[in-house]
Amino acid sequence: MATEYYVALSALIFAIGAVGVLTRRSAIMIFLSVELMLNAANLALVAYARHWAAAGTLVGITGQTAVFIILAVAAAEVAVGLGILVTIFRRRISTNVDNLSEVRL
Amino acid sequence: MITFAVLAVVLVIGALGVVLLRQPVHAALSLVGTLLTLAVVFVTLEAHFLAAIQVIVYGGAIMVLFLFVIMLLNLQEEATKTRAAYRWIAYVVGVVAAAAIATGALLDPRQAPDALAVSDALRGGSPELIAQVLFGEFMLAFQLVGVLLLTAMVGAVALVQRQAETPGAR
Numbered sequence: 001m002a003t004e005y006y007v008a009l010s011a012l013i014f015a016i017g018a019v020g021v022l023t024r025r026s027a028i029m030i031f032l033s034v035e036l037m038l039n040a041a042n043l044a045l046v047a048y049a050r051h052w053a054a055a056g057t058l059v060g061i062t063g064q065t066a067v068f069i070i071l072a073v074a075a076a077e078v079a080v081g082l083g084i085l086v087t088i089f090r091r092r093i094s095t096n097v098d099n100l101s102e103v104r105l
Numbered sequence: 106m107i108t109f110a111v112l113a114v115v116l117v118i119g120a121l122g123v124v125l126l127r128q129p130v131h132a133a134l135s136l137v138g139t140l141l142t143l144a145v146v147f148v149t150l151e152a153h154f155l156a157a158i159q160v161i162v163y164g165g166a167i168m169v170l171f172l173f174v175i176m177l178l179n180l181q182e183e184a185t186k187t188r189a190a191y192r193w194i195a196y197v198v199g200v201v202a203a204a205a206i207a208t209g210a211l212l213d214p215r216q217a218p219d220a221l222a223v224s225d226a227l228r229g230g231s232p233e234l235i236a237q238v239l240f241g242e243f244m245l246a247f248q249l250v251g252v253l254l255l256t257a258m259v260g261a262v263a264l265v266q267r268q269a270e271t272p273g274a275r
Contacts, residue, residue: 001109002217006150008207009113013120013139015203020124022195028180032123032136032171039143039163046150053151053226054218058238064152064230065238071162072250076257078167082174083264089178 006047014040027085027095031078038074042067108149115142127182129175133168140164151223152230 017040020033049063089095119142122135140163147156228234239247 001106001149002215004210004214005109005113006146007210009116011206011210012117012203014206015199016117016120016124018202019195019199022198023124023192026129026180028129028171028175028178029132032129032132035136035163035167036120036123036139039140042159043143043146046147046152046155049152049230050150050223050227051215051218053223057226057228057234058242060223060227061230061234061238062242064155064227065235065243067152067155068158068235068239069243069246069250071158072254075162075167076250076253078170080257080260080264082170083261086174086178087264095178095180 003047003051007044010040010044010047012040013037013043025096025098027088027097027100028082030097031081031085035074035078038070042070045070112142112146112149116146129180129182130172133171133175136171137164137168140168151227154230154232154235 014037017033017036020036021030024030024033045063045067049060049067052063053060085095088100092099116139119135119139123132123139126132126135141160144156144159144164147153147159
């Protein structure tokens with residue numbers, strides 16, 4: 001399968017995730033959609049890693065290593081994000097982001 | 106070709122499930138399915154090690170954390186919906202963005218990389234090769250991720266700690 005099909009699929013999943021971020025109101029659903037977007041980016045990176053593999057082993061594998069870093073960052077993001085979510089929920093009994101409008105600057 | 110088509114359809118259905126299902130638990134389980142399918146896609150892209158990591162870290166650790174929080178908070182479906190006008194704007198933005206990137210990619214067709222050369226170069230994305238890049242070119246990023254994880258750990262503990270100190274602070 002040529003690389004562009006994987007990139008198109010990645011774009012589609014990224015857009016679906018973006019729509020989720022824009023339309024859902026519960027903070028946890030927004031988080032799930034963000035995970036979807038991160039994974040779409042990972043798919044594009046892995047597809048390009050295969051695409052450039054012919055240019056040299058290390059050139060190709062760089063894309064896969066970047067996915068590795070993104071995985072670690074996503075894990076950290078989820079840990080802190082869900083911690084914040086639990087704290088907010090305990091204070092307000094709601095994760096609706098509209099009720100948190102005073103958090104903005 | 107058929108493999109890719111089947112995987113793509115399953116991926117898109119799973120992604121739509123995450124965005125459209127109203128119960129948070131259903132959406133999270135849909136995301137688990139999407140992530141596991143993505144691991145299969147990684148296998149077809151010669152990234153076997155990443156596929157394993159995807160299943161263990163994403164499908165395992167991260168999604169368990171999500172489901173745990175959803176069940177802990179006993180989240181139900183959202184009471185209010187986003188205003189219809191905003192929702193349609195969001196749908197249009199999503200469709201336009203996806204169509205733009207997809208046509209951009211598809212208008213620039215390339216030969217599928219030679220499977221033999223690829224598997225020869227990537228060797229299934231073996232941990233050995235990834236480690237070579239991770240501890241070479243990506244050394245700074247690797248160390249920064251270490252700092253980030255430490256910060257996240259301290260942050261998560263601090264968030265819970267403050268709750269413990271002020272139990273009646275509702």
